[in-house]
Amino acid sequence: MPSADRKHLKLRHNTWYFQKRVPKALKHQFPDRDIIEQSLETGDIREAREKRDIILGQLRQREHLLKVQSQPRQRFLSYVEKLSKIVVDEPFVGSDMEWHEILDPETAKKTNDPEYIEAFKTVMRGARESDKYGTTLKEVLDHFVQISERDELHTEGTRGRFKKTVVLFLRYLNVDDLQMKDIERSKVFDFIDHSREKVSGATVQGHISRLKNLWDYAYTRAWVSADNPFEKHKINTTKGRQKKQPFTTKELSMLLDVMKRQPHSMQLLTHLGLYTGARISELVGLRLSDLKEEEGVWMMGIAVQDDGKTDAATRWIPVPELCHGDMKQSLVKAREVGAEHLFHDLISIRPDGRYAYAATKRFGEIKRQHVTERQDKGFHSFRVMMATALQQANVSELEAAYLLGHSRKGLTMSYGYYSKGYDPGRLLSAQRKAVGVIDQWLKG
Template sequence: MNDRKHLKLRHNTWYFQKRVPKALKPLYPDRDIIEQSLETGDIREAREKRDILLGQLRQRERLLKVQEQPRQRFLQYVDQLSQVAGDRFVGPGVTWDEVLDPESVGRATDPEYVEAFKAVSQGKSESEKYGVTLKEVLDYFIRNSEREQLHTEGTRSRFKKTVTAFLRYLNNSDIQMSRIERSRVFDFIEHCREKLSGSTVQGHLSRLKTLWDYAYARAWVSADNPFEKHKINTTKGRQKKQPFTETELRQLMAAMERQPFSMQLLTRMGLYTGARISELVSLRLHDFKEEDGILLMGIASHEDGKTEAATRWIPVPKPCLLQVEKLRTGAADADSEYLFYDLVSIRPDGRLAYLATKRFGEIKRKHATERQDKGFHSFRVMMATALQQGDVSELVAAYLLGHSRKGLTMSYGYYSKGYDAKKLQEAQDRAIAVIDEMLTEKSDQAVTQLEQVEAM
């Protein structure tokens, strides 16, 4: 075995050498390399001493993380205070809490110390305010798995990737287990189903459920597992979105009338164009142009569409023209480049439609349906059906929706330069007429039902 990692022989003496880890830079401000004599010329003894030093460095990294994370700071204070509290006094006639209360030690503005003092005073070692976090549970789970050899390295890696995916969706670096709500898990599932197969999503949920059960078994959490009892179709790949029924659509649109202007317009444009919510929220003010007196909008014109076919110029639906102009003015006044300036989410993961998707999902579940296979993407299905019922050619329909046109008749030969604006407007108008039929019938009844629900 020729294991000489981090070892260097100099004048018959082995030295430990390792680049300073990024997390430990504050401890070594003027050094790039950690070097220490191991005081031995025996390679086996040098390896043993090296492993001890590596373990010490890892421990230091963990301690630094403790200082950076509120919960870990809280636990550190609890440990320190508990040691003193075990004696109940620090001198004749003086108890520990009289000397170490936040005011006396100048930590009244340190929230972790204040909470730790309160907890230890009550004989506790935990606090709901600084409950166990998802990453902390994962860390304990992985270490236990490695120690007991319960899983393969591949399985442990999948657990880490699942936690990373869930936290990235939440846009958090970590989250307390007690703050994970079932509704957020539901939203996570719907988000994943847009891109992942049912079996992949099920795998994510299964691993998150396992972590919750692990925490529950150790009394770190007491609530029901928010990751269980979710039904996911794993046999047919991605879950296909279903159209709203006429009743559901009327109730949804009636509910939208009570929402902010931009949310109303986003929903109506989705219904009348079949565009993806990410495509609409990504619209910028310069994504509009006029051709033959028709206002067109550039969907995925920045080459960030889901597919190459997604990039297209389509008419702004006639029922939305005035509202679009109003919102364009509002966006310009707000000095924003985005049309839906008050719905755009600026996030590290680049998901501009995060907030809009979340709001739409909440409104849909409250006023229309809780079915997971119905969402904003259902408008896309409905628009495709409306185009078909309006006798629009398959090629034009595919262009309007941004579907791939491979395999369709190629004799037309004009979609490299797009379609005539008037032809697109005519096709869109036909589909809108079909959709409006669904909305106009019994619309008053839908509003009445909505008012009854909100009054309950």
Template structure:
């Protein structure tokens, strides 16, 4: 396989334009064009488009859209509306596929089902089934947009494959109280913002990517309660307002001071923090199933143990729910008050049942 012609976009644009002219005026649509003169001028792309539309010489296969070009179109059309995590994952998957094919770029039309099958076989040797499925799904949507744009024809080669993998995705395990206490104490040596990320994960159950993507302007107040607004996240249900525990408000506001509304609250991205936290955690907890996401599992568990109604748990965690509350930047005071009241139950449970050293408490 080879990369697509760099003039491909212009070729397809001219073809669409000439086809429209031909449809509107089928008898003398080509009268304005002197092909020999255009050829002498060296505009081979136009000549190829012209002969393709006339049927004299179909040159379209020489101007197929490339995978990287299709990715760019996806980023412009759909990527801007996706989470930062998705915006990162789709280009990474495209790069992984091209590396597998050992090319810098490839004609999207030339990708066969066998190419995709072989790619899945390769991925299955290294990744869990869900991860393999995610990679193929991302390539599938890039191809589908190209077909919607009439840049490719035929069946989507990324659709309808059986997925295999090394194993199912690992189940995240809860940190034990002693492990949480050790982590919390160890983070006293870290910067205030890194400690705050940990505590927000612990006490609000937000995903790491959601926390690291909080903007200064997302910190809001409704009545006596502060909350942060998650604009978009892993799923469509991730948009929500999350109450900030009173004990974390001062540090959160201090971090916001001096920032513009569009500035990120934290100076570290989720990928960097995840790696840093993994190293820190490994020195204290020897269990690969226990990661930052385990804090979210813990908060969800605390909500359940405190008998918080599933409706409110879903609102706080960003799980699938009914459209019962509004999720603009400016939440209604009674909405935040109720969410804060329910979240406070889990906050207290985690603080006193898990994070408090009972030996210290009895002294």
């Protein structure tokens, strides 16, 4: 092994430490940490490597176990197959003893294995399927693709689009797979709402059409019996992405009132969105290291450590003064649990590496339940409102563009402070004016 092999190893005060970012699959097992850190209790690099490799092996085992546990349908079918074969080949497994007397869950010591118990019950009644472990979306997709290839029903490109759609839908739900019977119309609505933030209506319509076809495919084979949850969704396909509309004063007041009953982090996230116009992904991605004081102004770095949506998205803006108290409270909590991110309790790791999907989903649920079901109103509405407030406050277009992370191409660059990117005092002054306009809206 090369002497330079120090991956996941850190030397502190002559003691080696294991340090690794929490694997995405294990994130829920480490809810308050972004980094796994453990003293290896040795100063010997060779011993440290051995202990590191053991820990890495243990983590891999945990990931593998979770993967198997996340596929109960396959475990159930495997048990059904094995038990059914025994019923046919060896109905009597001993002297006048039938198979079920030996292989019942208690005798087989499987009382803690729900898939085995259900498989045993299923085979006992002469069946091979159970509503408890019904057909899954991936299973339908695989069967659909196999038949399509065998009978040459679609092009390879079409089959690829079906696969991509299923991946996107499951990724949005943050699951590896799910039973067809568990797909609810409300989940489809959320997926459409989420997708319209990113792609055109025609693209979303294509995804929903393919998912509808998969449901119909399962229905014709009696794998599902319920109404198709992908039907009768109205999606505007005549325009590009759906333009977000601002909340009315009444809607905004209702939303802020509801947020008072939500966790502290959701309250802060909402107020930061309202008073900065920052995107929800930008805010949820804030790290403690993205906060600093400069020239007496408390600043926060937006998309300074990750690639922003655009080059202009990377910016330093003032922390709204109305949010200082809540921000400090969140900072204390984050430091207490050793978190890297300010909104550590809202972060959710997805296969595509995005942090904000759970926060976006939660905000959308609150909005629909308590304020409005309109799809053209969401967290991005705050961005529209902040832009309007900056305009009504007569803030210069250049300052407004910088605060919002909009492209400044074509705007005059005569402002001297842009030679370094920003001037904290002037940005704070501009932000105060916009916040004042928003507060006037709320006062009616």
